[in-house]
Amino acid sequence: MAFRRIAKRGLVFVLVLGGLWAFWEGYKWLWERTGWSRPFRVDDLTLPHVHTILLQLGEPTSTGDDLWLFLLRAALFTAKSAAVGFAFGAIVGFVLGVVLVQFDVLRRGVMPYVVASQTIPILALAPIVVRGLGSVSINGEPPPDWVRVAVIASYLTFFPVTMNTIRGLRSADPRALELMHSYAASGWTVLWKLRVPSALPYIFTALKIAATASVVGAIIGEQTASISNGLGGAILNFNKYYVLEPASLWATNLYAALLGIGFFLLVLVAEKGVVHRAPERLV
Amino acid sequence: MNGDASVVSIKGLSKVFGKGGVSALQGIDLDVERGEFVSLIGPSGCGKSTLLRIIGDIIDPTDGEVTVNGKPARRARLDRDYGIVFQAPVLYDWRTVVKNIALPLEMLGWDRAKRAARVRDMVELVELSGFEKHHPWQLSGGMQQRVSIARALSFSPALLLMDEPFGALDEMTRERLNLELLRIWTETGSTVIFVTHSISEAVFLSTRVVVMSPRPGRVAGIVPVDLPQPRTAASREQPRFFELVTQVRESLHAVGADEVEETLSTAEEIA
Numbered sequence: 001m002a003f004r005r006i007a008k009r010g011l012v013f014v015l016v017l018g019g020l021w022a023f024w025e026g027y028k029w030l031w032e033r034t035g036w037s038r039p040f041r042v043d044d045l046t047l048p049h050v051h052t053i054l055l056q057l058g059e060p061t062s063t064g065d066d067l068w069l070f071l072l073r074a075a076l077f078t079a080k081s082a083a084v085g086f087a088f089g090a091i092v093g094f095v096l097g098v099v100l101v102q103f104d105v106l107r108r109g110v111m112p113y114v115v116a117s118q119t120i121p122i123l124a125l126a127p128i129v130v131r132g133l134g135s136v137s138i139n140g141e142p143p144p145d146w147v148r149v150a151v152i153a154s155y156l157t158f159f160p161v162t163m164n165t166i167r168g169l170r171s172a173d174p175r176a177l178e179l180m181h182s183y184a185a186s187g188w189t190v191l192w193k194l195r196v197p198s199a200l201p202y203i204f205t206a207l208k209i210a211a212t213a214s215v216v217g218a219i220i221g222e223q224t225a226s227i228s229n230g231l232g233g234a235i236l237n238f239n240k241y242y243v244l245e246p247a248s249l250w251a252t253n254l255y256a257a258l259l260g261i262g263f264f265l266l267v268l269v270a271e272k273g274v275v276h277r278a279p280e281r282l283v
Numbered sequence: 284m285n286g287d288a289s290v291v292s293i294k295g296l297s298k299v300f301g302k303g304g305v306s307a308l309q310g311i312d313l314d315v316e317r318g319e320f321v322s323l324i325g326p327s328g329c330g331k332s333t334l335l336r337i338i339g340d341i342i343d344p345t346d347g348e349v350t351v352n353g354k355p356a357r358r359a360r361l362d363r364d365y366g367i368v369f370q371a372p373v374l375y376d377w378r379t380v381v382k383n384i385a386l387p388l389e390m391l392g393w394d395r396a397k398r399a400a401r402v403r404d405m406v407e408l409v410e411l412s413g414f415e416k417h418h419p420w421q422l423s424g425g426m427q428q429r430v431s432i433a434r435a436l437s438f439s440p441a442l443l444l445m446d447e448p449f450g451a452l453d454e455m456t457r458e459r460l461n462l463e464l465l466r467i468w469t470e471t472g473s474t475v476i477f478v479t480h481s482i483s484e485a486v487f488l489s490t491r492v493v494v495m496s497p498r499p500g501r502v503a504g505i506v507p508v509d510l511p512q513p514r515t516a517a518s519r520e521q522p523r524f525f526e527l528v529t530q531v532r533e534s535l536h537a538v539g540a541d542e543v544e545e546t547l548s549t550a551e552e553i554a
Contacts, residue, residue, distance in 0.1 A: 175373045178341050183390050184361045193386070197377045276377045276418060 021050055048247045053254065056247035067248060071234065071255045078218050078230035079259055081146045085153025085221075086214035086263065090207060093158035097165025102191065107166075118159050122217065126152050126224035145227045152221030157210040164206035168199025204271040211263035219256060231256050289353075290442055290474040291315040291338055296347030297499075298333055306499035307333045311347065313493065313502060317441075320468055320475045322485035322492045324531065325538070330500025331478045332446050338476065339367055339444050352441055363391065365442040366435030370450045372427035374419040374434075381406065381415045384433045391438055405433040408467060425456035432464070436471060443468075445477045449484070458516075461487060465514055482535070486510075486527045487519055494531060496538030504534040 028049070031042035040046060057068040065073070096114070100107045133148045172195050180190045222232025231252060238249040296311040308330040315321050323331040336342045338349055340360040351359035359365065366387075374383050381402045388398045406412055409429040419427055428448060435443060449457040461484060468475055479485050485492045489508050496503040508527055510518050518524060 173373065175369055175371060176375070179367065179369075179373055181341060182339055182360060182365070182367045183387050184363060185390055189390060193389070194375070197375065200377070277420075 024050055045243065045246050048250060053247045053250045056245065056251050059245075061248075067251060071231070071252060074229065074231045074234045074252075075255045075259050077146065078149075078215070078222065078232065078256075079262075081149035081221065081230065082153050082214045082218035082259070082263065084147070085150035085155075085218060086157050086210060088150065089154030089157025089214065090161050090210060092154065093161025093206070093210070094165050094203065096158065097162045097169065098191070098196075100162070101166055101169045101195075102187065114159070114162060117155070122152065122156065122220055123224055125155065126221050129155075130221075130225040145225070145229070148225055149218050149221040149227060149230070149232075152225070153214045153217035156213040156217035160206040160209045160213070161203065164202040165199055168202030169195045171202065172198040200275050201277060204267065204275060207267045207271075208264055211267045212260045215256065215260045215263055231259070289314050290317050290319075290351065291476065292348075292350045293334075293338070294348045296334075296337065296344050296349060298330065298337060298342075299345045308337075308344075309499035309501050311500075311502055315474060315476060317474055318472055320477065320488055320490045322477045322479055322489040323495060324479055324482065324485045324492055325495030325500070325503075325535070326497050328500070329495040329497040331495050333500065334495075335444050335446050335476060335478050339365060359442075363387070363438060364440055365444050366438070366440040368428075368431050368435045368443070368445045368448045370447040372419070372424075372431040374427055374430055376419055379416050379418055380411060380422070380430050383419065383430055384437050386434060387438050401437055405437050408436070408470070409433040409463070423456075425452055425460060428452065428460065429463070432467070436467065436473070439471070439473075441474060443473050443475045445475060447478050447480065450480060457481075457484070462516065464488065469513055482528055482531050483519070486524060486531060487514065492527075492531050494534040494538065503538040506531050506534060 024047070028042055028047050030036075031047075036042075044052070057066070057071070059067050061067050061070045063070055100110060129151050130148045133151060134142050136143060169191075176194055176198075177190065180194055185193070218230065219232040219235065222228075222230045223236055227233060228237070234252045235249065235256075238245070238252055242249055291314070293311055293313040296308060297306070298308040299306050311334065323334060325331050333342070337344045338351065338356060340349075340356040349356040352362075352364050354362070354364075375386070378386070381399075384402045384405050385398045388401060393401070406415055409432055411426060411429055411433070414422065414426065419430070422430070432448070435445075449460050452460065464475075465488060475488075477485070477488060486506075486508055487510075492506040492508060493502055494504045494506065495501065506527065510521065510523055510527070
């Protein structure tokens, strides 16, 4: 049974991948053949062959490493910032959500600023964070680059977690709350034994959004902070040389996408381990 | 003060919902003795569930006095003097059967070993052996309600409050659980207040049936049930059972309980 299910999933994965590849190449072939220029002209520059992108991974870069290794190093650098930013943002987001639910008075006062925080473009905020943290000293030295990037990533992470924590904590069954009341349970007991477990499915939905957002946040953070070791730096760099080797930028995008998928899958695995619900209630 | 035997004593109780709004209960006086099984029956809107919730200090009365074990209802709740079972099982999805049953014990601060021993007894009592590690969604409705009963009884409360606990179950399951509940009641010696829509269920289970009338909710009559104990499936076929069912039905008719007509005809079919 288990084997058949895995085989089926593997088959679907391969079919979807093949379908995407066929769509990409088919689109390229058709547009090149007919010379259509809408929505944009298709040639090897705008849309390189899939195999060109994959082969480019074996080409050496100016650092001496092959592209695949260069991108792997960059992805790991970005992953570190994104992961720390994700964890930090998730914790801040969760705690903020709990505080705003437990102390309802605060909510009305604080909520507008939580919302406002997300309307300030990250591009405007990142340089301030980078410069601001640069002046902070830990043991006589400013925090390392990746920490500053992590702070920017966490900024994109906390918001969905706060929102869904609030929603989730309030989703507790009113009858279950009556039951807790009948046990003369304290506010904290109700929180830990009922509200938080009820909120977990909501929180994990937010964490899935936050997982991918933290990767985007880290990449944008690197770019605005002019930190070149990560995928953000690689994107800016290959952007400059796009006319010469477009496949390098596409390969970088591929790594960024894989990183996002990796983060998402980690959250998914954690969810399966933590949330015990009726199967149809798991998303 | 009440006599020692009174577990629940209600005096001049009334409940009005909203400011100058609907009068849900008016002038309720009721005493429940230790070891009694008292059913509250009446049409929708007669306030029987409201009365149960006031006894459990889940909602406050507008006027009057409720004492449980000789204490005000609030004190009794804080002392965990009663267990409660709702119409829905209200189990925690993320907890297994045994962990659901252990929930109140955790709050009482019982240690792990003591909890495990008690939960084992409760699982046996409600006949759920083999399902200890199941999650609620893996159980049938009847089994879920048995978990809920085990949870309510786990800390041996002196009083068990039950709000239409079998209302959502099919007739077969309901009858089986009725018998189980009587067995548990006999074994534990607890006092039960039981809200129901079903006349036959009320007569079969109770030592007394309290008939309530609607708008405003009040006690219209009390029918003592003198069927011999212990009761078995055969108790439902005794002539005295039908006499008592008729007596309760007539009390309900007397209060103009149109809404129970449906329940009455079901009871007649069973009879």
